[in-house]
Structures are given as C-alpha cells and as structure tokens.
Amino acid sequence: MDPHASSVPVEPAHPALRGLKWWQRGIIYQIYPRSFMDANGDGVGDLRGITSRLDYLASLGIAAIWLSPIFPSPMADFGYDVADYTGVDPLFGSLADFDALLEAAHARGLHVLLDLVPNHTSDQHPWFLEARSSRDNPKRDWYVWADPKENGRRPNNWLSFFGGPAWTLDEASGQYYLHQFLPQQPELNWRNPEVRAAIADAMRFWLDRGVDGFRVDVIWLLGKDEALRDEPINPDFRPGMPPHHQLLHPYTQDLPETHRYIAEMRALLDEYSARGRERTMVGEIYLPFERLVTYYGSAEAPECHMPFNFILTQTGWDARKIRAQADRYDALVGEGWPNWVLGNHDQPRVLSRFGREQARVATTLLLTLRGTPTVYYGDEIGMADVDIPPERVQDPAGLRQPGVKAASRDPERTPMQWSDADFAGFSTREPWLPLAEDYRTVNVALQDRDPNSLLNYFRALTRLRAVTPELVAGAYHSLEAGFDDVFVYTRSLEVGTVLVALNFGGAARTLHLPGLGAAGSVLLSSVRREGEVPLEALELAPHEALVVRLR
Ligand code: GLC
Secondary structure, eight states, X not given: OOTTTTTSOOOOOOGGGTTOOHHHHXXXXXXXXXXXXXXXXSSSOOHHHHHHTHHHHHHTTOSEEEEOOOSOOOOTTTTSSOSXXXXXXXXXXXXXXXXXXXXXXXXXTOEEEEEEOOSBOOTTSHHHHHHHHOTTOTXXXXXXXXXXXXXXXXXXXXXXXXXXXXXXXXXXXXXXXXXXXOTTSOBBOTTSHHHHHHHHHHXXXXXXXXXXXXXXXXXXXXXXXXXXXXXXXXXXXXXTSOGGGGBOOTTTSSOHHHHHHXXXXXXXXXXXXXXXXXXXXXXXXXXXXXXXXGGGBOSSSBOOSEEOOOHHHHSOSOHHHHHHHHHHHHHHHTTSOOEEESOOTTSOOHHHHHOGGGHXXXXXXXXXXXXXXXXXXXXXXXXXXXXXXXXXXXXXXXXXXXXXXXXXXXXXXXXXXXXXXXXXXXXXXXXXXXXXXGGGTSSHHHHHHOTTSHHHHHHHHHHHHHHOHHHHHOEEEEEXXXXXXXXXXXXXXTTEEEEEEXXXXXXXXXXXOXXXXXXXXXXXXXXXXXXXXXXXXXXXXXXOEEEEEEO
C-alpha cells in the first residue's frame, strides 16, 4: 500500500537526464525539525510548522527534504535517542500531522527522507527496558553486553564520541552495556537477526506510509568486533582534540559485516522501488574516500545509494586542496553516484567557516560539483553560527566535552530566520535555542524581496541546474587556474560544456584558459555579469562565482 504513489508529479526530465533517478537529478535539503518552524507556540519547531513552510521549500527548487529524527524520544541527544521507531514525538506533532506533511510535500513534487537511527536506541526504548530487566530476558542479546574485567573494570578501552568511556555498568545485572554516544543511547547488537528484522519492520512502517527513503545515522558503526578487542592508541592525538580521537577505531568502525547489514537494508528499499516509486538511502559515514566508496556496495549486493561525502566539512577553504579532493573523489566514485555536503547539524555553519563574502562561491561549488548536493537549512540565506551563552547550552556533546573546540553543536542548530518579526517569525515565544542577533537583517522575508540576495542567488542556481543538464549529469574535469585561490572546472555532456570558475579570494584574477575557445556566454555570475566573456583572459571579480557556457 502506498497512499501517495500517484501524487508525486513526474518531473519532466531533459532528454539528457533520462535514466537518472530523482535523487540523482535533485537537491536534498536537511531540516532540523526543532529549529525550522514552530506552529504551536512552544518554542520548538514541529511538523505542522514544516508543512506551513512547504511553499517556501518548493520555491528553492529542491527535490527532497530530509528530516532529522521526529520519533518519540526522551531527547537526551535531541531525537537521536529513539524510544519508538514507529511514532512521532508529541513535541513534533502526531502521525496524522506527519501524513499531512508527506501528502502536502508530495503534492508539491518534494520527496521526504526520514532519519533512521539503527545503531542505538534510547535507554527508554521498551526493547532496552526489557533487555536490562534480567540477564535471561529474550531481548538481552538485542544490545551489546559484557562482563566486567577483574576488579570490576570496563570490558575494554572503547570511548564514546561524546567523551568518556563507551561502557556503562548496569548495576542490577552486573554487566556493562555499550554506547558510543551517551549512556542513554545503548547500542543494538546487529549480529542478532531479530534486531535486523525489527529495524526492517520500522523501515517498512514508514515506506508503507509513503516516505521516499532514509538518511541512516552512523551507518558505518553498525558492526563491532565480536572479541571486543582494545583499540590502539592514536599516535597523532593532540590535546584539544575530542577525546574520542585518543584511539584509532578498527574495532568499532567500518567492520566487514557492516556491508552485509547495509545490503539487507538496501534490498528492502529495492523491493519498494521495484514496485513503484524509487526510494533511496543516504548513509552517514565519516571515512577516507578509499573506504567511503566501498559503501556503494557492488552490482550484486548494492548498499547505500549515496554514502555521504563530508570532505568539504573537513577541508579548509583552500581552492587547491578542494580541487585535489574533488579530483580524487570523482575518480574513486567510479560507477557510484557522487554527492556533496557543506554543512549539517553536527558541523559549524559554512558561513562561519569560510566568511560571508564567500557565501555565493560556496553555494555555487555545492550546486555545481558532480553529484547530489545536500543543503543545510538556513545556509541558503546565510545563517551563521550563533554564540550560545554557557547557561543556554543544550547539546550533550558540548556539555560533556568542555574545552573541546566546536564540541557543542548548538551554534549551528538555532531557529530558522524567517522574518524581522519577534522571534524571527519562527515562534511566538522565546525559542529553545537563542536566535541569531542578525535575524532582523538576515531573514527569508527580506531576502525574498531583494533580487540580489543570497536566497535569490540560490534560487537562480537551482533554476540553472534545472535547465542545464551538464550541471546535473556532466562529466567533471578540473583545470589549472594559475592561482592558488581559484578553482575552475568543467561539466560536460555530449550536448555541451559548462565552465565553473570560483574565486576563493578577495583579489581580482585574470585567468588564462587556453583551448576552450575564444569566448563563452555567462549563465550566472555572483556579481551579476551577463553576456560574452573571453576565455583566454577571463576576469574574475573578488569572491566571484561564475558559470559560463562554452561553445
Ligand atoms: C550522528 C548524528 C548526530 C548524533 C549521533 C548519535 O552523528 O548526526 O547528531 O548525535 O549520530 O546518534
């Protein structure tokens, strides 16, 4: 049963794009539901709020929204601690609100991805309550338990990503349980087929309701070493790094069996795709490219449609370094479909990393490299990290790791800036996290009216993608720009070639790009140039992003 099957409009694809799936042609937009739009006036965003903003979302020219977790949760990690995989937390609304959102999104041609968190549950999930109730409970083995070592010591040296050990003693049963995040996030035992079946049921629940796929949380952590061996010391650890970096992680990350688990999930999605609309799976994976690309799987056992490529969140704003990474990624992706991420709910905002002058260059990079872009809410209007006063810090990762730079993720999770009205039009009362001070000048309403705003530049770019198949499907090839702060590449198909030139610096540059023809025509420029440009002496203004059609 798929109640929405007929309501997703079939996009009129350019002939050159035939054969590409919607998630290959389109753009994914991440919504952090607590912070997008508050419809019920409690200071926290909700599903009805999102529904009320669907026209805005559709105006962006995106293909899908991905919602960070909306499931019932004690919110120890703001929803990444799930207490019921098949419900909606009352804070966000009801299942009926979700169905209404899905239907209204589909009616506008927007796909909806949910955030599946299969590595761990909340410690309040009925599965864990049962599992911890006694050593011989049938659900005991759904989680990872281990006896203390002699003297009651922890089973091994594994560490939590949020600081401290990855083991907590369950006093009642005398065993430790594993959690690579908070103690309130016990890890499921993926070796147990019942666990895999239970997660598959949760996926079916949402797929049957009509969702278009999942972003899967920490998918590369699913398998762990069965012998629970100690992890080796990281020789490159330096003070100030997150304590989790003290160790290398061969026994908690990227284990061979994880591929089998993912292939099972993918097979389930493929069953649905074969019956109707195409569903997709994006995997959260922080690994070097060589390892990352193995998560596409093989033709016989496909895995993620898109293993998230986070390199732009980890590379400084350096044109040469980014070029080198983009070249390497493009080569390594092989038959897989590439993707790019500039920011998310775990990383400092792109604007705060690279500076406001570079916002259009960054947006152009994200939307014109080869592969599906994922945009973080608010980046399209240039929201920046917000300084959170110590007494208002909410994120447990920050609270538990004082002294670690950017450990708290609150700064990038602040309320969407809709207008200059009170509370930025996000809510009718003080929101759960402070608003940015600049919301009266940086907001959707204002930028909507300003043809030269970042928001309208973003829309111009998505419109350009929609009519320029080279930017969606064209081969990527980088060129030597002759300057350390300029990145130039082409995107070509049989029908034509488009050149992208990005000035990462504040100095005007004249590029000499031989062999491309005498002149090209400007498709889009962040400094609003039009017409013909010479290619053998191509002028770039400071901080300019330029897209040119070659002839
Ligand atoms: C992922 C999420 C992050 C969360 C963690 C634990 O990394 O993106 O926000 O805290 O998993 O679920």
